[in-house]
Amino acid sequence: MVNRLNQAAIGSLPGTIMRPDYDRAHLTPGIVHLGIGAFHRAHQAAYTDAVLAQDPGWGIVAASLRSPETRDALEPQDGLYTLSIRSQEGEALRVVGSVMRVVVATEGYEKLLAVLSDPRVRIVSLTVTEKGYCHDPATGELNENHPDIIKDLSDPAQPRTAPGLIVEAIRRRRSAGIAPFAVMSCDNLPSNGHTVKRVFSRYAELVDRDLGAFFKNEVACPSTMVDRIVPATTDEDRERIARSLGVKDEWPVITEPFTQWVIEDHFPQGRPAWETAGAEFVADVAPFENMKLRLLNGSHSTLAYLGYLAGYETVSDTMADPAFERLVRELMEQEVSPTLHMPSGTDLSAYRRALVERFKNPALRHRTWQIAMDGSQKLPQRLLGTIRDRLSQGGSIDRLALGVAAWMRYVTGIDETGAPIEVRDPMAQRLRSVADAVGRNPPELARQFLQITEIFGRDLPDDPAFVQPVTRALSSLYADGAKATVENLVSRFS
Numbered sequence: 054m055v056n057r058l059n060q061a062a063i064g065s066l067p068g069t070i071m072r073p074d075y076d077r078a079h080l081t082p083g084i085v086h087l088g089i090g091a092f093h094r095a096h097q098a099a100y101t102d103a104v105l106a107q108d109p110g111w112g113i114v115a116a117s118l119r120s121p122e123t124r125d126a127l128e129p130q131d132g133l134y135t136l137s138i139r140s141q142e143g144e145a146l147r148v149v150g151s152v153m154r155v156v157v158a159t160e161g162y163e164k165l166l167a168v169l170s171d172p173r174v175r176i177v178s179l180t181v182t183e184k185g186y187c188h189d190p191a192t193g194e195l196n197e198n199h200p201d202i203i204k205d206l207s208d209p210a211q212p213r214t215a216p217g218l219i220v221e222a223i224r225r226r227r228s229a230g231i232a233p234f235a236v237m238s239c240d241n242l243p244s245n246g247h248t249v250k251r252v253f254s255r256y257a258e259l260v261d262r263d264l265g266a267f268f269k270n271e272v273a274c275p276s277t278m279v280d281r282i283v284p285a286t287t288d289e290d291r292e293r294i295a296r297s298l299g300v301k302d303e304w305p306v307i308t309e310p311f312t313q314w315v316i317e318d319h320f321p322q323g324r325p326a327w328e329t330a331g332a333e334f335v336a337d338v339a340p341f342e343n344m345k346l347r348l349l350n351g352s353h354s355t356l357a358y359l360g361y362l363a364g365y366e367t368v369s370d371t372m373a374d375p376a377f378e379r380l381v382r383e384l385m386e387q388e389v390s391p392t393l394h395m396p397s398g399t400d401l402s403a404y405r406r407a408l409v410e411r412f413k414n415p416a417l418r419h420r421t422w423q424i425a426m427d428g429s430q431k432l433p434q435r436l437l438g439t440i441r442d443r444l445s446q447g448g449s450i451d452r453l454a455l456g457v458a459a460w461m462r463y464v465t466g467i468d469e470t471g472a473p474i475e476v477r478d479p480m481a482q483r484l485r486s487v488a489d490a491v492g493r494n495p496p497e498l499a500r501q502f503l504q505i506t507e508i509f510g511r512d513l514p515d516d517p518a519f520v521q522p523v524t525r526a527l528s529s530l531y532a533d534g535a536k537a538t539v540e541n542l543v544s545r546f547s
């Protein structure tokens with residue numbers, strides 16, 4: 054197939070393919086998005102695509118902070134890409150047009166700063182993953198010893214990090230008399246708006262006291278809860294979608310039918326009418342964020358480590374094992390839900406049931422290895438906060454502790470058959486050297502991992518009600534393997 058998906062090809066796509074209902078030539082940039090991965094394209098860019106007919110002033114200029122791959126795929130396509138929505142019922146395709154262009158930060162930071170300083174840009178959104186905030190995962194404060202932060206602070210006019218870029222753009226706008234944009238985090242962090250405010254205003258303060266106060270007082274940082282499962286695209290997906298389109302899309306995005314976006318309505322320079330595309334605007338996102346991080350992402354990480362160790366490639370393969378499905382149901386119902394405080398009218402049991410179905414979706418090949426990435430940055434908000442709440446309630450944490458122990462077992466870098474695991478994590482080396490030094494001694498391994506205060510803080514390692522179940526679970530993972538450990542745990546409660 055020679056032809057490529059692009060603006061000229063839109064008119065000849067098969068009638069079943071959804072496409073932009075607005076004239077892309079009239080789009081102007083209103084949003085800059087940092088971190089154009091698959092998730093942004095399946096989520097915020099799709100919501101924005103649905104509202105551009107009402108107001109073309111909210112086009113997206115997306116930035117990739119590292120690799121040029123997405124730009125290389127989308128540039129010949131005029132920014133167009135296909136969203137494939139997959140379930141057991143089949144696949145629906147939609148061509149999304151909200152991304153006007155992609156800039157690659159590493160090829161010219163000045164260019165990106167110029168885009169960020171454009172007065173038409175009123176929102177800067179981020180999906181830079183947990184580690185992109187350069188914060189300490191346990192405390193949520195700026196990590197002032199982070200090598201990239203030290204580098205940015207040594208020359209703040211030439212930043213490379215997300216906090217550095219945004220603060221420098223805000224500084225430039227301020228000195229040019231341009232109002233600050235709202236900074237909207239769409240990453241899976243607890244109270245992500247507050248995290249942005251705290252981390253970025255501290256960074257700004259270290260650049261200049263007055264700038265710190267300005268960021269704190271004048272820059273809106275609405276919190277958001279974002280939800281949609283988006284596995285990595287495979288070559289098989291590319292080929293199948295090209296057959297349906299009749300033209301080649303180099304980077305389609307695969308997702309599920311479910312999507313949710315809960316946003317704090319705090320956008321002083323205005324915002325798209327995302328509610329007309331299904332987003333929910335609320336005064337306080339925190340309860341929804343906790344619900345999602347603890348139920349969905351907490352289960353996801355637990356399934357990822359245990360599933361990988363048990364030899365399952367995807368989440369749906371893991372969920373097809375009845376013991377694992379039961380573990381996740383019980384984890385959510387008995388250990389996570391009692392820690393949530395939801396506004397009245399929230400049906401948590403329906404939410405949990407829907408999650409089980411989403412995890413089981415066989416049309417999504419969401420690899421356990423993909424979710425296992427960056428665990429050091431994810432555990433605090435996915436499992437450890439829940440554990441702290443459970444301990445203060447005096448409740449059991451056996452299933453939560455098994456998730457933590459499975460992470461420990463995984464980051465040793467050797468699987469149950471003795472084969473290496475490719476552990477992707479900013480702390481991978483440090484974790485690996487702990488594991489290598491300790492060897493096969495689960496209590497000592499647990500003890501040493503728990504000393505990592507950036508993850509576990511100072512309270513948990515001293516609490517026997519936490520240390521004991523984690524050590525027990527890790528010992529069982531070594532002695533019996535992941536599959537038998539899960540089976541034993543669920544049968545103990547039957």
Ligand code: CS2
Nearest residue numbers: 279280281282283350353424
């Ligand atoms: C996953 C998330 O990779 C991961 O860590 O848990 O990307 C998850 O799929 C999304 O948060 C779903 O909204």
